[in-house]
Amino acid sequence: xxxxxxxxxxxxxxxxxxxxxxxxxxxxxxxxxxxxxxxxxxxxxxxxxxxxxxxxxxxxxxxxxxxxxxxxxxxxxxxxxxxxxxxxxxxxxxxxxxxxxxxxxxxxxxxxxxxxxxxxxxxxxxxxxxxxxxxxxxxxxxxxxxxxxxxxxxxxxxxxxxxxxxxxxxxxxxxxxxxxxxxxxxxxxxxxxxxxxxxxxxxxxxxxxxxxxxxxxxxxxxxxxxxxxxxxxxxxxxxxxxxxxxxxxxxxxxxxxxxxxxxxxxxxxxxxxxxxxxxxxxxxxxxxxxxxxxxxxxxxxxxxxxxxxxxxxxxxxxxxxxxxxxxxxxxxxxxxxxxxxxxxxxxxxxx
Amino acid sequence: xxxxxxxxxxxxxxxxxxxxxxxxxxxxxxxxxxxxxxxxxxxxxxxxxxxxxxxxxxxxxxxxxxxxxxxxxxxxxxxxxxxxxxxxxxxxxxxxxxxxxxxxxxxxxxxxxxxxxxxxxxxxxxxxxxxxxxxxxxxxxxxxxxxxxxxxxxxxxxxxxxxxxxxxxxxxxxxxxxxxxxxxxxxxxxxxxxxxxxxxxxxxxxxxxxxxxxxxxxxxxxxxxxxxxxxxxxxxxxxxxxxxxxxxxxxxxxxxxxxxxxxxxxxxxxxxxxxxxxxxxxxxxxxxxxxxxxxxxxxxxxxxxxxxxxxxxxxxxxxxxxxxxxxxxxxxxxxxxxxxxxxxxxxxxxx
Numbered sequence: 001x002x003x004x005x006x007x008x009x010x011x012x013x014x015x016x017x018x019x020x021x022x023x024x025x026x027x028x029x030x031x032x033x034x035x036x037x038x039x040x041x042x043x044x045x046x047x048x049x050x051x052x053x054x055x056x057x058x059x060x061x062x063x064x065x066x067x068x069x070x071x072x073x074x075x076x077x078x079x080x081x082x083x084x085x086x087x088x089x090x091x092x093x094x095x096x097x098x099x100x101x102x103x104x105x106x107x108x109x110x111x112x113x114x115x116x117x118x119x120x121x122x123x124x125x126x127x128x129x130x131x132x133x134x135x136x137x138x139x140x141x142x143x144x145x146x147x148x149x150x151x152x153x154x155x156x157x158x159x160x161x162x163x164x165x166x167x168x169x170x171x172x173x174x175x176x177x178x179x180x181x182x183x184x185x186x187x188x189x190x191x192x193x194x195x196x197x198x199x200x201x202x203x204x205x206x207x208x209x210x211x212x213x214x215x216x217x218x219x220x221x222x223x224x225x226x227x228x229x230x231x232x233x234x235x236x237x238x239x240x241x242x243x244x245x246x247x248x249x250x251x252x253x254x255x256x257x258x259x260x261x262x263x264x265x266x267x268x269x270x271x272x273x274x275x276x277x278x279x280x281x282x283x284x285x286x287x288x289x290x291x292x293x294x295x296x297x298x299x300x301x302x303x304x305x306x307x308x309x310x311x312x313x314x315x316x317x318x319x320x321x322x323x324x325x326x327x328x329x330x331x332x333x334x335x336x337x338x339x340x341x342x343x344x345x346x347x348x349x350x351x
Numbered sequence: 352x353x354x355x356x357x358x359x360x361x362x363x364x365x366x367x368x369x370x371x372x373x374x375x376x377x378x379x380x381x382x383x384x385x386x387x388x389x390x391x392x393x394x395x396x397x398x399x400x401x402x403x404x405x406x407x408x409x410x411x412x413x414x415x416x417x418x419x420x421x422x423x424x425x426x427x428x429x430x431x432x433x434x435x436x437x438x439x440x441x442x443x444x445x446x447x448x449x450x451x452x453x454x455x456x457x458x459x460x461x462x463x464x465x466x467x468x469x470x471x472x473x474x475x476x477x478x479x480x481x482x483x484x485x486x487x488x489x490x491x492x493x494x495x496x497x498x499x500x501x502x503x504x505x506x507x508x509x510x511x512x513x514x515x516x517x518x519x520x521x522x523x524x525x526x527x528x529x530x531x532x533x534x535x536x537x538x539x540x541x542x543x544x545x546x547x548x549x550x551x552x553x554x555x556x557x558x559x560x561x562x563x564x565x566x567x568x569x570x571x572x573x574x575x576x577x578x579x580x581x582x583x584x585x586x587x588x589x590x591x592x593x594x595x596x597x598x599x600x601x602x603x604x605x606x607x608x609x610x611x612x613x614x615x616x617x618x619x620x621x622x623x624x625x626x627x628x629x630x631x632x633x634x635x636x637x638x639x640x641x642x643x644x645x646x647x648x649x650x651x652x653x654x655x656x657x658x659x660x661x662x663x664x665x666x667x668x669x670x671x672x673x674x675x676x677x678x679x680x681x682x683x684x685x686x687x688x689x690x691x692x693x694x695x696x697x698x699x700x701x702x
């Protein structure tokens with residue numbers, strides 16, 4: 001993800017691993033489409049794309065001689081709910097809207113989106129530094145979905161930790177849940193691990209529990225789309241099953257996320273809105289029908305893992321070993337890391 | 352599955368749901384190939400196919416003027432380990448080999464395979480009668496893989512219970528785990544439910560845990576490939592995850608199988624041989640590569656669910672509510688149900 005003067009450049013994640021197609025988005029509508037179709041995905045990356053989308057619309061209005069503030073607010077309205085589960089999107093878009101409402105010019109909105117982007121990079125680095133301390137030499141890890149550099153503005157979350165852990169000689173092998181229906185694990189995580197030279201193997205999602213039970217996995221690492229005040233984790237569907245298998249097998253279950261993914265306003269994970277996507281994602285694969293004719297499908301895209309199943313929450317502001325510890329971060333994290341003037345910072349401390 | 356004079360006729364399950372292709376198998380080699388490629392699958396059906404395979408080879412030898420006993424024993428050797436996890440195959444083939452060793456003519460072997468087939472049909476009926484008693488009006492059930500009539504000689508196991516339960520107005524809806532990598536749920540279970548007019552929806556395997564946790568499922572029903580003396584269940588990979596989710600959510604977890612799937616010689620599920628299949632099943636779908644280039648995969652085809660996660664074992668000889676109760680069946684079941692002269696019966700009471 002790159003800001004190129006007056007457009008947002010993005011790698012189309014739906015074309016990977018077959019092709020590296022760069023999208024150049026000029027409007028909030030184009031950003032909304034890219035988010036809805038998961039051309040850009042991963043909670044942090046979606047948040048940043050949303051912020052840039054508000055700035056883009058404001059710029060376009062100015063070019064046409066229209067009111068940039070009204071355009072920014074319309075864009076924020078359009079973008080904030082395109083994908084409801086990850087808190088990063090609505091939080092980033094709301095922060096941009098607040099700036100616009102206060103009269104920020106398009107250039108100021110662009111600068112703010114870039115500042116969010118820069119802070120995201122820094123968060124990734126800090127998170128990864130905290131995370132690698134939990135790895136042991138020879139760790140065999142399992143991850144789910146895709147949480148690498150492609151999914152964030154920077155170095156990634158859970159996969160970022162594993163990639164850095166391999167660089168430091170700690171991670172011996174990574175098992176990758178393929179992550180049906182969209183196969184982010186088989187397509188994107190495998191791509192990033194392969195490029196980095198990390199030994200890895202893809203497994204069907206149903207196989208993860210048994211590999212954990214059989215002692216093939218030392219640690220499980222996942223990202224998060226929204227973490228509730230009580231430590232519950234909304235993340236890609238399939239995460240709960242991993243949490244249950246880890247608890248049953250006494251395998252550490254690690255959840256890595258930037259502090260922007262913590263939602264202090266959400267009391268418990270069960271209150272998070274879970275996005276249900278189109279059934280065609282389950283019934284088809286790569287455009288080809290795989291299910292019986294006339295079949296219906298349910299397609300919840302996320303699930304909620306209760307805090308009791310989490311061993312550690314790894315964030316840029318530190319590692320919490322209990323939900324209480326995590327909640328204590330929320331009183332201190334934001335002032336320490338965000339400039340007091342940032343509307344985003346103001347919002348994140350509520351609740 | 353039908354015996355047609357001197358050949359075994361089978362519906363090719365790999366072609367379903369797109370096409371209904373009937374295979375006519377003439378030799379043990381053809382049967383072994385059909386089992387290995389999963390043209391015939393499902394523990395009871397694979398066992399019957401193996402028995403017919405031994406009889407076929409004995410017939411063919413007789414036609415060529417060769418020794419039918421030696422041919423039957425060679426066929427048994429070839430067939431018994433084609434798929435190692437389900438006990439039905441080795442048990443049926445061993446029973447046929449014992450008959451051949453005692454000098455049974457080809458016609459006698461055919462008659463024995465047909466008798467096994469007939470007993471399998473009767474077992475299905477009894478199992479289903481026991482199973483439907485556990486259903487409540489309006490039950491919303493979830494199942495995994497495919498355990499319907501296509502997978503057995505007769506009425507099926509877990510799916511047989513759900514189909515009959517729907518006929519009797521008890522089952523309101525069935526959720527179907529798609530069952531990667533081979534999608535038996537999306538292809539075969541969906542096909543049978545659709546034909547029977549049962550309301551159903553396919554879900555990605557990773558989504559089952561969350562639907563169970565969210566209260567969308569009243570009961571989970573699966574089949575089994577091998578049940579150990581202590582009640583542990585080897586079944587299609589993904590079953591363990593369902594067992595863990597059911598235990599966590601206090602949802603009944605029901606395992607339905609004919610008594611031929613109980614392996615009294617196996618002390619615990621962890622001792623069962625788990626078949627690992629080719630990684631291409633995970634990396635490809637319908638012949639199309641879905642994973643990143645160069646990706647590797649692990650493909651364990653089965654997993655073991657410990658007895659502590661099972662609510663009830665539903666068999667043709669009764670419903671057990673504990674592993675102790677199940678083991679007590681093994682002392683009584685065989686004499687009650689098999690003619691004393693059957694070598695299969697003799698073998699099943701050992702251990």
